[in-house]
Amino acid sequence: MRYPAAALMLRMLLMQTRSELLMRWRVPAFSVTNLALPIVFFTFFGLPVAHVRRADGVSIGAYLLASFGAYAVGNVMIYGFGIGVANERAMKIDRLMRASPLPPLVFMLAKVVTALVFALLALLLLVGYGAVVGGIHQPPAVWAMVIARLLAGSLPFIALGFAIGYLSGPHAAPAVANLIYLPLAFASGFFVPVGQLPGFVQAIARFLPTYHYAQLAWSALGAGSETLGTSLFWLAGYTALFLTLAIRAYRREERAKFA
Amino acid sequence: MTPVVELCAARKRFGQVEALQGVDLAIGTGELVAMLGPNGAGKTTSISLMLGLRRPTGGEARLFGVDPADQRARSRCGVMLQESGTPGVLTVRELVDLFRSYYPSPLPTATAIARAGLDAKADARAGTLSGGERQRLHFALAVCGDPEALFLDEPTVGMDVEGRRAVLDNIRALSAAGKTIVFTTHYLEEADQLARRIVVIDRGVIIADATPREIKSRIPSKRISFNTGVPVSDATFRGLPVQNLEVADHRVRLLSNEPELVLKALFERGVAVRDLEVTGADLEEAFLSLTTRP
Numbered sequence: 018m019r020y021p022a023a024a025l026m027l028r029m030l031l032m033q034t035r036s037e038l039l040m041r042w043r044v045p046a047f048s049v050t051n052l053a054l055p056i057v058f059f060t061f062f063g064l065p066v067a068h069v070r071r072a073d074g075v076s077i078g079a080y081l082l083a084s085f086g087a088y089a090v091g092n093v094m095i096y097g098f099g100i101g102v103a104n105e106r107a108m109k110i111d112r113l114m115r116a117s118p119l120p121p122l123v124f125m126l127a128k129v130v131t132a133l134v135f136a137l138l139a140l141l142l143l144v145g146y147g148a149v150v151g152g153i154h155q156p157p158a159v160w161a162m163v164i165a166r167l168l169a170g171s172l173p174f175i176a177l178g179f180a181i182g183y184l185s186g187p188h189a190a191p192a193v194a195n196l197i198y199l200p201l202a203f204a205s206g207f208f209v210p211v212g213q214l215p216g217f218v219q220a221i222a223r224f225l226p227t228y229h230y231a232q233l234a235w236s237a238l239g240a241g242s243e244t245l246g247t248s249l250f251w252l253a254g255y256t257a258l259f260l261t262l263a264i265r266a267y268r269r270e271e272r273a274k275f276a
Numbered sequence: 277m278t279p280v281v282e283l284c285a286a287r288k289r290f291g292q293v294e295a296l297q298g299v300d301l302a303i304g305t306g307e308l309v310a311m312l313g314p315n316g317a318g319k320t321t322s323i324s325l326m327l328g329l330r331r332p333t334g335g336e337a338r339l340f341g342v343d344p345a346d347q348r349a350r351s352r353c354g355v356m357l358q359e360s361g362t363p364g365v366l367t368v369r370e371l372v373d374l375f376r377s378y379y380p381s382p383l384p385t386a387t388a389i390a391r392a393g394l395d396a397k398a399d400a401r402a403g404t405l406s407g408g409e410r411q412r413l414h415f416a417l418a419v420c421g422d423p424e425a426l427f428l429d430e431p432t433v434g435m436d437v438e439g440r441r442a443v444l445d446n447i448r449a450l451s452a453a454g455k456t457i458v459f460t461t462h463y464l465e466e467a468d469q470l471a472r473r474i475v476v477i478d479r480g481v482i483i484a485d486a487t488p489r490e491i492k493s494r495i496p497s498k499r500i501s502f503n504t505g506v507p508v509s510d511a512t513f514r515g516l517p518v519q520n521l522e523v524a525d526h527r528v529r530l531l532s533n534e535p536e537l538v539l540k541a542l543f544e545r546g547v548a549v550r551d552l553e554v555t556g557a558d559l560e561e562a563f564l565s566l567t568t569r570p
Contacts, residue, residue, distance in 0.1 A: 025380055032377035036366060043365040108361035116327055116360070118351035118378040118421070276331055 029119060033127035034134075041131060047097060051135050055089035056146050062208050067151040075240040078153035080210070082143055083163050083234035088207040089139040090167045091227060094174035095181065095198045096191075097132050102182025103190035106270070115275060129175060133168055140164045159237060166233040173226050173252055176259035183266035201227040226255035278341035279304050280425050280456045281326050287334035288321050288480075295321040297480040298335065303458060305424075308451040310467035311460040312563075313477040319460040320358060322477065323429050326458070327355060340425075351379055354418035356411075356428045364403025368394055368413055371402060372420050379421025392416035393442050407434040415443060419450070426450060428459040432466065444470060464563040468492070496520070496531035499557045500538060503527055505548040516541055531557050 041047045063085060067078030105111055114124055144160050147153040177197070185193045202208065204218050205227035211219055222228045229251035235241045236248070281303040288296040296318050303309050311319045324330040325337040328344030339349040362371055372389055376382035383391075389398050392412040397405060402413060411434055418426055428447070432440040447470055451457050461467055467474045468488045476484035476491065484491055496519050503526050513521060516538050518530040532538050535554050542549060 029377050032374050036363070036370065036374045039370065040363050040365050105363075108364075109359055110361045110363060112329070112357060113360035113362060113417075116329055116350075116355040116357055117375065118347060118353075120347055275329055 026120075026123065029123050030127055030130075033119065033123060034130045037127050037131035038134060041097065041101075041135060047101070047135075050096060051089070051093045052139050052142055054092065055085050055139055055143055058088070058208065059085045059143060059146070060150075063147075064151050067147070067153055071240065073240065075238055076153060076155075078147060078151050079155050079238055080235065080240050082147045082151075082153060083238055083240075084207045084210075084231055086140050086143055086163060086167050087205075087227070087231040087234050088202050089143060090136045090171050091174050091198060091202065091207075091230070093132050093136045093139060094171050095178045096194050097135065098128065098175060098178025099181035099185070099194040100187075100190045101128070102179060103185050103187045106182070107187040112274070132175065132178075133171075136168055136171060137164065140167060155238070162237040163234045166237055167230075170230050170233045170248075170252055173230070173256040173259050176256060176263045177226075180259055180263040180266050183263065183270050201225055204228070205231055207231060226252065226259075229255075277305060279338075280307075280340060281458065282338040282341075283322065283325060283332075283335065284338075285335035286322075286325055286332045286337055288318075288325060288330060289333045295480050296325070296332075299477075299480070299482055301475065301482065301485070303456065305456055306451075306454050307473060308447070308457045308471050309459075309473045309475060310471035311458065311475050311477060312462065312464060312467045313460075314462055317477045318480040319462075319477055320429055321480075323357075323427055323458070323460060327353065327427060329357075351421075352424045354421055354423040354426045356414045356418040356426075356431055358429045358433065360414070362402045362410070362413065362417075365401055367399050367401050368405075368416070369398045371413065372416050375417045376420045379423065381422060383420055383422045385420070388416050388420035391419055391446060393439070408436055408439045411435055411443075412439065415446070419446075423455075425456040426458070428457070430460055430462075432461070464491075495557075495563055496533050497557055498533070498535045499529065499531055499555050500535050500553070501527070501529045501555075502552040503550045505550065508547060512542075512545065512547060513538075 041051070059081065063078065063081035066081070067076075069077045071077055071080065141164075144164075181190060181193050181197070204214070204222050205211070205225050206214065206222065207227065211222055211228070214222070229243070229248045232241050232243050232248040233245070236243075236245060241248075279302040281301065283299045283301040286296055286299045287294065299318075299322060301322075311322060313319050321330065325332050326339060326344060328337070328339065328346075337344055339346070340352055342349050366374070368389060369385060372385050376385060376388070389395055392415045394409065394412050394416060397409055402410070405413060411431070415428075415431060418428065431443050431447070435443065444466065447457060447459065459470075472487060474484070474486065474488055474491050475482055484494065505526070507526075508523060508528060510521065510523070513530070517534050518532050518538060520529075520531045522529040530538075539549070539552075
């Protein structure tokens with residue numbers, strides 16, 4: 018059976034994505050951290066205050082679900098790509114792929130699709146957990162908006178993840194990802210609302226990509242503190258920065274390994 | 277007809293090391309070529325240039341007449357590399373299925389797995405395979421797309437006798453089916469058994485490109501060893517067709533293609549020869565005498 022070029026490309030993408038999904042699912046370091054960790058954290062930080070309402074009437078439970086949703090997606094992107102890519106480089110899987118007819122773009126795209134599927138799964142689990150265990154409810158259209166914005170806005174973190182994956186070795190990658198992501202997540206109010214953080218942290222938060230990313234989700238609930246335009250402006254800037262970093266790191270690797 | 281592989285005055289420098297120093301090579305459709313040479317001779321670098329995994333620092337490399345990195349050329353090749361890993365959590369079957377999807381008209385999954393002799397391990401994860409089984413997996417990944425050309429870098433390394441024979445039989449069958457095959461090895465015996473053309477590469481230069489018969493005629497086929505009552509030196513053997521001469525105390529060992537001529541000359545020169553032995557030279561040892569110049 019012979020496939021035309023476009024169909025062949027689509028088939029490659031599907032098979033590659035299937036493999037990437039299986040790989041991520043079968044490695045507990047990824048699947049458990051990606052899917053279970055946000056729920057565990059939400060249980061500690063979110064559930065106890067789930068039924069309180071903010072001054073503006075927004076449910077704190079929903080607000081924190083959105084925050085932990087942002088945390089979950091960033092987690093999938095930064096750890097998934099950072100550690101995943103670093104490992105594949107160490108195992109020389111990149112060399113095998115490089116010698117195969119698989120176009121590098123399809124290889125990357127399959128990773129992005131896989132990460133988005135995991136991010137979606139993590140968000141659905143969080144929202145479902147919030148509804149069943151915490152009794153936190155919002156109209157489906159509102160959750161759909163929160164999820165759509167969090168997935169679409171994850172681009173800068175995909176780029177950051179790739180950059181970490183190409184710049185660090187397999188042993189350093191988890192530490193590097195933690196050192197970068199955990200302070201970002203805390204300072205941007207993912208676990209504790211920004212208003213409750215120390216003053217200087219609040220001042221810094223305004224400049225962080227994660228802060229503006231979470232604003233996308235908070236404002237979908239009517240609890241944002243900046244316009245959508247402002248959030249998108251910041252995220253676009255950080256996307257450009259991280260993408261530049263990722264491309265430079267990728268090129269450096271290309272020169273060293275395949276030049 | 278466009279050759280499958282072309283290297284034109286190809287050079288490759290890694291820092292201070294010139295791994296390839298101007299290699300010219302053309303391999304046509306249906307050829308079965310062995311690239312032979314000791315470790316570090318430039319075999320893997322040559323394969324890397326042919327496949328576009330590395331860019332030549334000088335000269336040119338072409339695959340099916342185009343840039344080797346071109347997808348059109350790649351989808352006509354199956355590759356087995358020495359230094360490459362597979363995702364350990366995927367099973368043999370899943371990996372073969374994945375690699376089949378990269379090619380326009382692949383073999384059935386079961387056929388590719390059977391050809392590599394991995395039926396019993398089809399549902400085992402790649403990470404649980406032994407070294408030899410992993411080599412077989414790489415072989416399955418190379419052939420599963422039913423490509424026109426195969427590039428096998430040290431395909432039998434780390435395999436047991438049975439596995440080795442299976443791979444060699446496979447290569448023979450694929451060649452008989454019309455595939456173009458390039459493989460590297462550092463065993464002359466392996467190249468001799470399989471290939472109709474042997475390219476000997478040493479220190480980044482092709483030092484021979486000929487049939488196995490011609491190659492073998494160039495290397496010393498007999499080993500002569502004897503004891504002598506009088507001290508001898510290198511000068512004793514001046515002008516004689518000897519190689520790998522070792523003189524230690526009264527013990528002399530050497531390789532030669534013309535043992536009768538050497539012995540006659542030694543008797544004429546008055547060398548007292550005792551405990552004479554003339555045996556067939558170990559092929560690998562003799563081959564090394566061709567590649568490692570003093």
